[in-house]
Amino acid sequence: MTKYDYTKWIKEWTRDLGFDHCGIAKAGRLDEDARRLESWLHQGMHGSMHYMENHFDLRIDPCKLVPGAKSVITLLLNYFPGREALKDAAEEGAPRIAKYAYGDDYHEVIRRKLNLLLKQMRDGIGEIEGRGFVDSAPVLERTWAVRSGLGWIGKNGNLLHKQAGSFFFIATLIVDLELEYDVPFAGDYCGSCRKCIDACPTDAISDDKVVNGSQCISYFTIELKDLLIPDAMKGKFQDWLFGCDTCQDVCPWNRFSKPATEMAFSPIPAILHFRTAEWEELTEESFKEIFRHSPLKRARYAGIRRNLHFITPGPPPASS
Structure with a gap:
């Protein structure tokens, strides 16, 4: 058997496991990314996400994660819930949830697939020898996706695929097996478009493709563990709860x-049908039961209550 055969098999297996796209790059040190990451950290754009400072050498060198690493396999898994689901969740003034969190926790879903x-x-x-990673480990997965020919980095910092847009999860499998490598993606098809820059409610996206993580709504509603969200952000969240x-949403790509085919990402009914009143009445016990497999558990009940208070006019919601 040759590395061509191995590569063909692996790509067939990834399709059988439900992954939408697979690309493979030669493992190597990411020196250019190291410089960009170091600059981003020095400017404090990670806010209180101090874990971003950890394991710097591991982030830029896959051989430190898997000794003897030869190949980095990048996999994309669609999570777009579909237009009908979005209509159900679109009532004016209802708290909004990021689409990646509509279904089960992707970490659990994708880890099972990587292990298989x-x-x-x-x-x-x-x-x-190999290790799989799903955004919770020190891997620069978007860079590897570009090196694997799967797309380019948009102005909003997301990986963009010409046929699929950006509503997908990125998974990485680093192995010590030599394979056939895909041609790195060389183009940038954002052109002069700046829709994402202009639409960002907190001006977190700059013209030079740098995203200030410490100004992003996702940062404030998920990563920030403080009891209070800064008053300077008041009125800018556009009803985003998580x-x-x-x-x-504004990206033309x-x-x-297209709707995801992974059943684990089917929307939890509460995500589509809870309005402000239901979120206000939600007890901690009910939260833990309804969202036990959901990414929302990362913010915890207290975080969801804090966020709800921040985006809801009037006095704080009554505690449970």
């Missing part, structure tokens, strides 16, 4: 988005 893929590779090819999709 690695097992298939070991069963079909032989002993392979995360924000504004820069993706997302007109190509």
Whole structure:
């Protein structure tokens, strides 16, 4: 068997596991990204996300994550809920949830798929050392996606795929197996468009493709653990209760988005049908039950209450 055969098998296996796109790049140190990341951190654009400062060497060198690494396999999994689901969730003034959080926690879903893929590779090819990652580890997954030929980085910092837009999760599998490598994506099809820059409610996106994470609504509603959100952000959240999709919603490339086929990402009914009153009446016990498999549990009940208070006019909602 040759590396061509192995590559063909792996791409077939990823399709069987439900991944929408697969690209493969040669493992190597990311020196240019190291300089950009260092500058971004020095400017404090990570806010209180101090974990971004950790394991810097691991982020820029896959061989430090998997000794002897030869290939970085990048996988895309669509999570777009579909136009009908969005209509159900679009009542004026209802708290809004980022689309990636409509269904089950993607970390759990994708980790299972990566473990199955690695097992298939070991069963079909032989002993392979490898590790899979889903955005919670020190891996620059968007860079590897570009190097794998899957798309380009848009002005909003998201990976854009010409046929799929940006509503997908990125997973990475680093292995010590040499494979056939895809041609890196060389184009940038954002052109003069600046819809995402102009639409960002908190001006977190700059003209030079740098996103100030510490000014993003997703940062304030998910990552920030303080009891209070800064008053300077008052009136800018556009009813976003958890995360924000504004820069993706206005992106012309997302007109190509199609409904996800992964059943685990089917919207939780509460996401589509809860209005402000239901969120206000939600008890901690009910929150833990309804959202036990949801990304919303990352913000915890207290965080959701804080966010609801911040975007809802009038006095704070009554505590449970």
